[in-house]
Amino acid sequence: xxxxxxxxxxxxxxxxxxxxxxxxxxxxxxxxxxxxxxxxxxxxxxxxxxxxxxxxxxxxxxxxxxxxxxxxxxxxxxxxxxxxxxxxxxxxxxxxxxxxxxxxxxxxxxxxxxxxxxxxxxxxxxxxxxxxxxxxxxxxxxxxxxxxxxxxxxxxxxxxxxxxxxxxxxxxxxxxxxxxxxxxxxxxxxxxxxxxxxxxxxxxxxxxxxxxxxxxxxxxxxxxxxxxxxxxxxxxxxxxxxxxxxxxxxxxxxxxxxxxxxxxxxxxxxxxxxxxxxxxxxxxxxxxxxxxxxxxxxxxxxxxxxxxxxxxxxxxxxxxx
Amino acid sequence: xxxxxxxxxxxxxxxxxxxxxxxxxxxxxxxxxxxxxxxxxxxxxxxxxxxxxxxxxxxxxxxxxxxxxxxxxxxxxxxxxxxxxxxxxxxxxxxxxxxxxxxxxxxxxxxxxxxxxxxxxxxxxxxxxxxxxxxxxxxxxxxxxxxxxxxxxxxxxxxxxxxxxxxxxxxxxxxxxxxxxxxxxxxxxxxxxxxxxxxxxxxxxxxxxxxxxxxxxxxxxxxxxxxxxxxxxxxxxxxxxxxxxxxxxxxxxxxxxxxxxxxxxxxxxxxxxxxxxxxxxxxxxxxxxxxxxxxxxxxxxx
Numbered sequence: 001x002x003x004x005x006x007x008x009x010x011x012x013x014x015x016x017x018x019x020x021x022x023x024x025x026x027x028x029x030x031x032x033x034x035x036x037x038x039x040x041x042x043x044x045x046x047x048x049x050x051x052x053x054x055x056x057x058x059x060x061x062x063x064x065x066x067x068x069x070x071x072x073x074x075x076x077x078x079x080x081x082x083x084x085x086x087x088x089x090x091x092x093x094x095x096x097x098x099x100x101x102x103x104x105x106x107x108x109x110x111x112x113x114x115x116x117x118x119x120x121x122x123x124x125x126x127x128x129x130x131x132x133x134x135x136x137x138x139x140x141x142x143x144x145x146x147x148x149x150x151x152x153x154x155x156x157x158x159x160x161x162x163x164x165x166x167x168x169x170x171x172x173x174x175x176x177x178x179x180x181x182x183x184x185x186x187x188x189x190x191x192x193x194x195x196x197x198x199x200x201x202x203x204x205x206x207x208x209x210x211x212x213x214x215x216x217x218x219x220x221x222x223x224x225x226x227x228x229x230x231x232x233x234x235x236x237x238x239x240x241x242x243x244x245x246x247x248x249x250x251x252x253x254x255x256x257x258x259x260x261x262x263x264x265x266x267x268x269x270x271x272x273x274x275x276x277x278x279x280x281x282x283x284x285x286x287x288x289x290x291x292x293x294x295x296x297x298x299x300x301x302x303x304x305x306x307x308x309x310x311x312x313x314x315x316x317x318x319x320x321x
Numbered sequence: 322x323x324x325x326x327x328x329x330x331x332x333x334x335x336x337x338x339x340x341x342x343x344x345x346x347x348x349x350x351x352x353x354x355x356x357x358x359x360x361x362x363x364x365x366x367x368x369x370x371x372x373x374x375x376x377x378x379x380x381x382x383x384x385x386x387x388x389x390x391x392x393x394x395x396x397x398x399x400x401x402x403x404x405x406x407x408x409x410x411x412x413x414x415x416x417x418x419x420x421x422x423x424x425x426x427x428x429x430x431x432x433x434x435x436x437x438x439x440x441x442x443x444x445x446x447x448x449x450x451x452x453x454x455x456x457x458x459x460x461x462x463x464x465x466x467x468x469x470x471x472x473x474x475x476x477x478x479x480x481x482x483x484x485x486x487x488x489x490x491x492x493x494x495x496x497x498x499x500x501x502x503x504x505x506x507x508x509x510x511x512x513x514x515x516x517x518x519x520x521x522x523x524x525x526x527x528x529x530x531x532x533x534x535x536x537x538x539x540x541x542x543x544x545x546x547x548x549x550x551x552x553x554x555x556x557x558x559x560x561x562x563x564x565x566x567x568x569x570x571x572x573x574x575x576x577x578x579x580x581x582x583x584x585x586x587x588x589x590x591x592x593x594x595x596x597x598x599x600x601x602x603x604x605x606x607x608x609x610x611x612x613x614x615x616x617x618x619x620x621x622x623x
Contacts, residue, residue, distance in 0.1 A: 065519075068523055069523045070519050070522070070523045093524075094520065094523060096516045096520070098516065101515050101516045101517065102516040102517055102520060103517055104517040104534075104535050104538075104539070105539070105620075105621070105622065106332075106535075106538040106539055106541075106619060106620065106621065107332060107534075107535075107538075108329070108330075108332055108335055108621075110329030110330070111329075111331075111332050114329075115521060115524065115526075115534075116524040119521065119524045119525050119526045119530065120524065120525055129328075129329050132329060133329070146328075146329040147329060147330050147335060149621035149622075151621060151622050152621075165520075169524075
């Protein structure tokens, strides 16, 4: 990567998202800050799929919504093709987790798909209609779908509508926020294959947010593991799945259920729940649940650094493998 | 859907198609159009029969229907049919205009409060609470006593029938927008953080765009229900105002004040109460059915 001097498609630079919590009414202004995303840096190259994985509450959806332009970051910068994100609305589109709430129930499919084009005033009405019809076909929806409403479609078909909508402005990057988790397993693989074939024909990049490591292994080029809003590990998928470096990644991988394998009750399964992001532990945020924790982990936050002998595999751990 | 449904059609045309398929709604629309034609033919009919609708004739009070007075005469010997027609002009116009003006005000305030939240919401909702808390009768008396010439209107306008009409419209709008505002605010609050709204905003949709294209159609159901109920209430409310001596004053007829006048004669001349009552009833029913149809046209799941 570093030998390529070209700027990455998307560059996330020391990004933080904090949510001030105002509890206790008008007069008690004691403020707590929820640190949903803390100092995360990563890049997405052109044509690449980067997966964001982590438990619920790890900040992966928040990070995705910042990239999609739905939220403004508290600190840090985003660059799209080397430019600040503001001008790049058409270049980045999002596919939401829940295809039921992502589509306005009172809009017909044709309006839903053409909406990003309409808002951005792309093309004439006739051109938009032609593009919409072409997209409906590309994502595998029936041709008569255009004048129908979302409630007439199944979850998988709705997700196809959402994908067609995201593709309408011809983006270079699609943020896919758990696009499969609301679907039946049988439908998941169809949508997954659709996403893959679209990527092949259009050469676009995905920021794929998921907690399903099996899917991630199938789709991702690189994987970013988030824990409490911080990057725990960032590595090419093959290396990460073969030899996870961070103890948290190791624990996640052993947690994948596999047919024919007994449940192990080894030291690598995670103890207890993730701590509250309102009060993250000092030092390494993972230390209360880490099987390798030492004294230094309680005081020193580890930096993201290459694992020994593997320059492309970065992990934030004092004792990485 | 028909076979020719392949070409994408605008959302408004789809809504119109759904409305057109609703027979009750279309019948109601026809009834309303007939009512409008009925009240508008007052002038021509009066000219044709050569009757002055305001002329009293104490020798022919409570006449039964005759060739000259098709529905008979009222307690002052005036032609009942012409009074129903002229009264309908007032009532339908007041019902429609006051509902639309008050409804539009309520929708606008509810949308702004619900969508932008924060200070705008707090301020607008406290104002709404204030209007709800105002006692109705003293407010009406104060508003009715406003001297329009002091507001810069000409003396002719201030004492004309049109001023009375607009006074009623303004009074009813001021009293009536609060309910709609609260309904719309609640619906907007529920909708504004939905993914499809976020997604339209992320694509660069302005607040006006999101409100018009997403929030309003999804909030159409409570707005239409509130609106259709308001029409009937406004027609009757106008008669209360007339009864108290504000707004439309006799001899200008309205269905509301005709119904009110007929109350004391309901045992001796029941027809005088039945005619305006029936017309109000038909109007309210037709508006409600049409509202149902509109609601279904906006809600594709209906």
